[in-house]
Every structure is written in structure tokens, then in C-alpha cells.
Amino acid sequence: MKAICFYFQIHQPFRLKRYRFFDIGNDHYYDDEFTNEDILSRIAHRSYIPAAESLLRMIEESKGKFRCAISLTGVVIEQLEIYVPEFLDLLKKLADTGCVEFLAETYSHSLASLIDPEEFEAQVKAHDQLIYEKFGQHPKVLRNTELIYCDEMAPMIHSMGYKGVITEGAKHILGWKSPNYVYQAASCPKLKLLLKNDKLSDDIARNFSNTSWEAYPLTADKYIDWIASTPADEQVVNLFMNLETFGDFQPRETGIFQFLEALPRFAAERGVEFITPSDAISKLKPVAELSVLHPISWADEAHDTSAWLGNKLQNEAFNKLYSVAERVRLCTDRRLKQDWNHLQSSDHFFYMSTKHFNDGAAHAMFSPYETPYQAFTNYMNVLADFLVRVDEQYPKSIDNEELNALLSTINNQNSEIEMLNKELQSMRNNLEHLNEEHATRAAVAQGKKLDENLQVEEAPAKKATVKKGCKKNVEKAPKAEKKPRASKKAKNDAADEPKA
CATH class of the missing domain: 3.20.110.20 (7-stranded beta/alpha barrel)
Structure with a gap:
């Protein structure tokens, strides 16, 4: 289909x-x-x-x-x-x-x-x-x-x-x-x-x-x-x-x-x-x-x-803009980064096209400038101010080699930090795992101890019960009745009684 x-x-x-x-x-x-x-x-x-x-x-x-x-x-x-x-x-x-x-x-x-x-x-x-x-x-x-x-x-x-x-x-x-x-x-x-x-x-x-x-x-x-x-x-x-x-x-x-x-x-x-x-x-x-x-x-x-990079004006502006790309990526100025994004739009370079200027209808439809030379001049004035602001963040005294070395150092440090963070997280995970194992073993050991204590306590209790039971049985056994001793008066009366 x-x-x-x-x-x-x-x-x-x-x-x-x-x-x-x-x-x-x-x-x-x-x-x-x-x-x-x-x-x-x-x-x-x-x-x-x-x-x-x-x-x-x-x-x-x-x-x-x-x-x-x-x-x-x-x-x-x-x-x-x-x-x-x-x-x-x-x-x-x-x-x-x-x-x-x-x-x-x-x-x-x-x-x-x-x-x-x-x-x-x-x-x-x-x-x-x-x-x-x-x-x-x-x-x-x-x-x-x-x-x-x-x-x-x-x-x-x-x-x-x-x-x-x-x-x-x-x-x-x-x-x-x-x-x-x-x-x-x-x-x-x-x-x-x-x-x-x-x-x-x-x-x-x-x-x-x-x-x-x-x-x-x-x-x-x-x-x-x-x-x-x-x-x-x-x-x-x-x-x-x-x-x-x-x-x-x-x-x-x-x-x-x-x-x-x-x-x-x-x-x-x-x-x-x-x-x-x-x-x-x-x-x-x-x-x-x-x-x-x-x-x-x-x-x-x-x-x-060639619509954007077909003449010297366009290439001059294009290369000048991207010459500070590394510096802009290093900065943290939100407004500077926003202007960096806006200045990169391909339209600015299209407005500088001389071949599109020759095609009057096409140029008039899109460009806000009367000529590509006006477009170039206006853009380069803006870019000059933008470069001043970038230099305030990272001065021109820092050449490309120093900047590249700085970037390499930062990247290496970031990689090292990332690696250390991973190792730290791994150690934390291992520690948590060991703590869990220790807690489990402690719980098992405690359970065994409780069982042993329970057994020990239960055994004497049974013996005591038996002894106590025997004592009770002894106490409950009937005692032999003792004959009451006859008093002297009773003896005398018994002696005085006539024998049959």
C-alpha cells in the first residue's frame, strides 16, 4: 500500500x-x-x-x-x-x-x-x-x-x-x-x-x-x-x-x-x-x-x-560567533546563554546572503533589512557587545590552549567525581547489605538464645512442680491419732471402781 x-x-x-x-x-x-x-x-x-x-x-x-x-x-x-x-x-x-x-x-x-x-x-x-x-x-x-x-x-x-x-x-x-x-x-x-x-x-x-x-x-x-x-x-x-x-x-x-x-x-x-x-x-x-x-x-x-555560508560576510560572522563556543558553555550566566541561543539562528546569516538579495522577492519575503550589508553590520555590532560580555566571564588572556587545558581538567575532575560518587554509592550499598546481614544474624542469634533460655527455665519449673506436689501429698497424708493421756484423777477413779 x-x-x-x-x-x-x-x-x-x-x-x-x-x-x-x-x-x-x-x-x-x-x-x-x-x-x-x-x-x-x-x-x-x-x-x-x-x-x-x-x-x-x-x-x-x-x-x-x-x-x-x-x-x-x-x-x-x-x-x-x-x-x-x-x-x-x-x-x-x-x-x-x-x-x-x-x-x-x-x-x-x-x-x-x-x-x-x-x-x-x-x-x-x-x-x-x-x-x-x-x-x-x-x-x-x-x-x-x-x-x-x-x-x-x-x-x-x-x-x-x-x-x-x-x-x-x-x-x-x-x-x-x-x-x-x-x-x-x-x-x-x-x-x-x-x-x-x-x-x-x-x-x-x-x-x-x-x-x-x-x-x-x-x-x-x-x-x-x-x-x-x-x-x-x-x-x-x-x-x-x-x-x-x-x-x-x-x-x-x-x-x-x-x-x-x-x-x-x-x-x-x-x-x-x-x-x-x-x-x-x-x-x-x-x-x-x-x-x-x-x-x-x-x-x-x-x-x-550557500544560502547561509556562501559569501565572506556570512563566514566572517559565523566563525566569529563560534570562536567563543567553549567559553559560553563554561559560563553560568543565564542571560548570556539565552542570547547565545538567539544569535545562532541560521536566519541571521540568511539575511546576509547576496545571492538572495539579487532575488528581490525571496529576500524581501524574509529579511527585515534593506540590504545584506545592513544585516551584516547590525549583526556584527550585536556580536561585538556579546563578545565583550563573554570576555568578562573568561578574558582573552586565556588563550585556546589554556582554555582547552582548563576544559580537560574540568572534564577529568567531573569524571573523577562521577567515579567516586559511584564508588561511594557502591560502598553505601555494601554497607547497607552488611548491616542487613548483621541484623539478620543478630536476630537469629537472639532467637536461639531466647529458645535456650526458655528451655532452661522450663526444665527447673517441672522439677519444682514435682517436689511441690510431693510435699503437698505428704501434708495431705492422714496422721496417726494419739491417745489422750488419762489424768491422775481418772486413774484413781478407775482404781476405786469395784472389779466384777
């Missing part, structure tokens, strides 16, 4: 306010609260909330046969809690249906996987814990930022406990192969790969309202027919897109919500089912290994990382 695997992405960064050179060292607050609230609230009410309501209706009307996956970053959850908490309530309802799977990703929607494996792992773990706290699920499948993936990442992702990864079905990687199968990572065969069907995903996300598109208008029955008519041995069609597709990229007036809600009915008629990424990985066998030597993503036609 052919299956559709829907995945929807939700992310909004903390956009930076206009930060001047003269603010460095004086102003440590970087977020543009007005812009963040305005954009998130607008998109939530135009797209996120009505789309979530549609998904709920689809699950209820199909009696649980419609299933899908959602991923949302930690930084967007922080904003939703402040500005649109009602949308989080809707997501909780979706989670409670048991038909929606939440995926893992980086907390900050960062590019840490490309430069700092330790930071990448820390962010994914933080995101995993947040998803569990909010929705009661520990994700089993990872969705890295912008679907970025390469062979080098696979062993680390699998070691973190994830069974699969979703990524882009890039043509230069697949070649003649189809994205409509489950694959396994070449560098870690136990890790499964689900690849985005680029064409069928873009037919909804980009072409739905395009009147010049040859297949316009797109209807639900036509779309399901396309999927059902793919080769019979192709297992799963992965449709990955931003949730903003519904209501924002494709406005409500286009009929996008009606199209979405009609899909389960036509899918049931054509024998097409809906599954989650975990369902696909557990139910479907991989058909082959897939090698990805260089990082791929779902951005642009090239499907690489």
Missing part, C-alpha cells in the same frame, strides 16, 4: 533591533520585541492556528487515519509562550490525538552541525527535553536545521539515540534513484533516511496559486491521483514543507485549506494511507545505502549550504 508522509516545519527567529556601534558595551538587550510580536502574531493567526485546526478536523473526520509530523524550534516556542500561547494549546491537542509525531531538531535552528558537534548535540538534547515537557513525546527522528545532512553527521545522530533523519531528496545525490523509498546512511547503516519529494512538495508549497503553472488549478483528487500513479514498488511519498504554506505563502483565498482537508477522503478512495516518519522507518525496509559526501539542504536549487 502506498503511503504519504507529511511533515510541517514551524520556526521564527528572535529578530535583532537596530543596534548601533555606540551601543556596544552600553546596551545588552538585542531583541526587536515589536517586530517579533507583530510577525509571529500575524503569521499565527493567518496560518498556524487555522492550519492546526484543519489538521485536527482531518484526524477526527478520518477517525485517526490521517497522520503527520510537526517540528518546531525552541526559539519559536519561547516566542509562542509570550505572544500566541493559544497556538501551543492547539499543538497539545494534536499531540493528544496520538496521530501527530513531533521531530527533534536544534533548539536555536542553528548551523552548529557544520562547525561544532558538541554544541549541535547539546542543542538537540535541549530541544528534545523541551518537546517532552510541552507535548509528552521524546522524538525518535531528527530533522536538522533546513534539512542539512551529510555522511559525517550520521554516526553522531545515531549515537544520540535517533532512528532516522529526514533530509532533501537532492537530484545530484539521488541521480537516477527515486526519493520515494526508505534509505540507510552509508556511514551508519542503522540510521534510516527519509528524502523529501521535491517536486510534489513544491506543487503545494510554491505552485498551488500560480496561475501560469501548467497544472493549475491543483485539486485534491488530481493530486492524490499523481501519488497513486507512481510506480507500485515505491513505498512512501515524503511531503515536507513549512506550515506557513497554508494561509501565508498560499493565502486562504486560494482555497488551500479546503484542498488540505480534502486529501484524506480522496486518499482513502485510492487506497493511499498516511504515516509518520517513525511509522515509515519501523514498517518499511531500506532499499539501499545513500552516500552524501557534502552537506545538503532544502534551500535553493543547489540544495547546499
Whole structure:
């Protein structure tokens, strides 16, 4: 049976306010609260909330046969809690249906996987814990930022406990192969790969309202027919897109919500089912290994990382930020760590893209800046102040070698403390065990002593009873009656009596 695997992405960064050179060292607050609230609230009410309501209706009307996956970053959850908490309530309802799977990703929607494996792992773990706290699920499948993936990442992702990864079905990687199968990572065969069907995903996300598109208008029955008519041995069609597709990229007036809600009915008629990424990985066998030597993503036609690291501006900002990663991880300043998370969002580097600036429509849709050079200048001013604060925690006089030595010492001490704690716990367990044995033996010995005393006490008691009984018998024996002595007068009278 052919299956559709829907995945929807939700992310909004903390956009930076206009930060001047003269603010460095004086102003440590970087977020543009007005812009963040305005954009998130607008998109939530135009797209996120009505789309979530549609998904709920689809699950209820199909009696649980419609299933899908959602991923949302930690930084967007922080904003939703402040500005649109009602949308989080809707997501909780979706989670409670048991038909929606939440995926893992980086907390900050960062590019840490490309430069700092330790930071990448820390962010994914933080995101995993947040998803569990909010929705009661520990994700089993990872969705890295912008679907970025390469062979080098696979062993680390699998070691973190994830069974699969979703990524882009890039043509230069697949070649003649189809994205409509489950694959396994070449560098870690136990890790499964689900690849985005680029064409069928873009037919909804980009072409739905395009009147010049040859297949316009797109209807639900036509779309399901396309999927059902793919080769019979192709297992799963992965449709990955931003949730903003519904209501924002494709406005409500286009009929996008009606199209979405009609899909389960036509899918049931054509024998097409809906599954989650975990369902696909557990139910479907991989058909082959897939090698990805260089990082791929779902951005642009090239499907690489040039959207964020394609020019000198981006690379300068990126390398400068992660040059202090070790120092930030050592500090305990909560506000500093929060700013560290916000500054890592890949969006800041996307705004610096000169190739996206040349594509005016795409740049204007996402960037709050007029030019990528403004984006770079503003970000570097903020970053300069952030670095000053980091230096206050760990001064520049501590070079990388000293810092690494300090980290090694701390790690060794932590390991030693952990080992000693384990030994201490083991000794405590042994002591408790010995105390229990001692108490048991003491109780047994005491019981034996009590038994012996009881026997000793019982034996003399019986003898005493016998002796006492004999004495009583003696006392009870009748005594011989003594004849009373006759008085002298009686004797004289008896002598005076005449004999017969």
C-alpha cells in the first residue's frame, strides 16, 4: 500500500533591533520585541492556528487515519509562550490525538552541525527535553536545521539515540534513484533516511496559486491521483514543507485549506494511507545505502549550504560567533546563554546572503533589512557587545590552549567525581547489605538464645512442680491419732471402781 508522509516545519527567529556601534558595551538587550510580536502574531493567526485546526478536523473526520509530523524550534516556542500561547494549546491537542509525531531538531535552528558537534548535540538534547515537557513525546527522528545532512553527521545522530533523519531528496545525490523509498546512511547503516519529494512538495508549497503553472488549478483528487500513479514498488511519498504554506505563502483565498482537508477522503478512495516518519522507518525496509559526501539542504536549487555560508560576510560572522563556543558553555550566566541561543539562528546569516538579495522577492519575503550589508553590520555590532560580555566571564588572556587545558581538567575532575560518587554509592550499598546481614544474624542469634533460655527455665519449673506436689501429698497424708493421756484423777477413779 502506498503511503504519504507529511511533515510541517514551524520556526521564527528572535529578530535583532537596530543596534548601533555606540551601543556596544552600553546596551545588552538585542531583541526587536515589536517586530517579533507583530510577525509571529500575524503569521499565527493567518496560518498556524487555522492550519492546526484543519489538521485536527482531518484526524477526527478520518477517525485517526490521517497522520503527520510537526517540528518546531525552541526559539519559536519561547516566542509562542509570550505572544500566541493559544497556538501551543492547539499543538497539545494534536499531540493528544496520538496521530501527530513531533521531530527533534536544534533548539536555536542553528548551523552548529557544520562547525561544532558538541554544541549541535547539546542543542538537540535541549530541544528534545523541551518537546517532552510541552507535548509528552521524546522524538525518535531528527530533522536538522533546513534539512542539512551529510555522511559525517550520521554516526553522531545515531549515537544520540535517533532512528532516522529526514533530509532533501537532492537530484545530484539521488541521480537516477527515486526519493520515494526508505534509505540507510552509508556511514551508519542503522540510521534510516527519509528524502523529501521535491517536486510534489513544491506543487503545494510554491505552485498551488500560480496561475501560469501548467497544472493549475491543483485539486485534491488530481493530486492524490499523481501519488497513486507512481510506480507500485515505491513505498512512501515524503511531503515536507513549512506550515506557513497554508494561509501565508498560499493565502486562504486560494482555497488551500479546503484542498488540505480534502486529501484524506480522496486518499482513502485510492487506497493511499498516511504515516509518520517513525511509522515509515519501523514498517518499511531500506532499499539501499545513500552516500552524501557534502552537506545538503532544502534551500535553493543547489540544495547546499550557500544560502547561509556562501559569501565572506556570512563566514566572517559565523566563525566569529563560534570562536567563543567553549567559553559560553563554561559560563553560568543565564542571560548570556539565552542570547547565545538567539544569535545562532541560521536566519541571521540568511539575511546576509547576496545571492538572495539579487532575488528581490525571496529576500524581501524574509529579511527585515534593506540590504545584506545592513544585516551584516547590525549583526556584527550585536556580536561585538556579546563578545565583550563573554570576555568578562573568561578574558582573552586565556588563550585556546589554556582554555582547552582548563576544559580537560574540568572534564577529568567531573569524571573523577562521577567515579567516586559511584564508588561511594557502591560502598553505601555494601554497607547497607552488611548491616542487613548483621541484623539478620543478630536476630537469629537472639532467637536461639531466647529458645535456650526458655528451655532452661522450663526444665527447673517441672522439677519444682514435682517436689511441690510431693510435699503437698505428704501434708495431705492422714496422721496417726494419739491417745489422750488419762489424768491422775481418772486413774484413781478407775482404781476405786469395784472389779466384777
